[in-house]
Amino acid sequence: MHLDVITPDKKVLSEEIDGLSVNTPNGHIGILPNHVHLVTKVIPGEMIIKIKGKERYYAITGGFLEVNENKVTILADYAVQSEQIEVEKALEAKKRAEEILKKTKEKVSDRDFALAQAELRRAVMELRVANRRRRVRSLPPQG
């Protein structure tokens, strides 16, 4: 099964995979080879893909997903692999966004408010995915 993850910035991923799971408005779904042709929306959260028995974690924001003849295409606004998440930067972004949100609404324009909200959501999600990766690593190897 082939997976393409494309964002407006770049092609994040184009690889043969064994399976993946993402969040959709109807809940968490898993896609394995020979899945029925499917169109759905992706909502912000964690995406797990499996390549040759190994799991990889991605933080992904909203987008669309299409399954067509064992070819999965995800068009997302933003996607990053857990190893590439910069925790410091995400923490900083979270702090910055929270400060803006704390101000009363009169001081902040609606647009800035919405931007800060989106930034906060993204930062929190990135941190969650990054933390999860650490937990996974600290587990003893399965025998």
Next chain:
Amino acid sequence: MATVISLKRRMKAAQNVSKTTKAMQMISASKLKKAQYAALSTRPYVQELDLMTKNIINAIDKISFNHPYLKSRKTTGKTLLIILAPDKGLCGGLVSNLLREQIAYHKKNPDNSFYIPIGKKIEGYVARLSKDVIATFRFGVTNPTFDVIAPIMKIIDEYYLGGKVDGVKVLFTDFRSFFSQIPTIATLLPIELPVEVAKGKQSCFYVFEPEASEILPDLLRHHVEMTFYHFFLESFVSEQAGRMIAMQNATTNANDIIEDLRLEYNKTRQAKITSELLDITGAAIAAA
């Protein structure tokens, strides 16, 4: 023959021009890098989005699902043409190429278009050509951000969904390479199906989660917005490439002129010295 002083003045002027154009060339070159990155990295996304949308449109039942973005209609016979042009000049033939395309379009479809010129360099011309200019916008001098399309989308919605026009087209400059930027008219609305897909290959059946009526409007809207935004990026990178090449040529020309003038200046100076020496020796001989 020109005097030494006037030659010197002309050389100075050419040098100034060369300096200015060189600086502009360098500014465009640095802007071009960023713009090119933005435009080229968005391209695969837009292409894939386009493919996905068309695949899906082709697969759905068009009778049960009827979105205004997909319906081609002929009620008013009018079109809305949006023209993307730079705010600043000195970018080679870019603006005049756009204008030529626009005039050709206007001749073919007289009096059945509304216009939205974007960019200072074209709004005056368009206003002179037609009365049906409904709004003008600035293009901006930095890399366009996604926000720029919001106010224009509002007008598009008002005219297209409000039934005042049958379609929306965009005239923009397609960036092929540094040396070739081609003015192109593309249809934004209704979303067009490519002929080969529309005809053959009764394509596959899709499962929609949630309902198609919930996903598709979002997808179509996203498709229109991204396509439109991508036109902005293409236009901007074309502008920068056009300006860089134009300024490069201008610098080369100025340097050629400087060289010619220097040659002439040296000759004139030499001739002047020679004639002065002749004067002095002549006078010395006469005095002796």
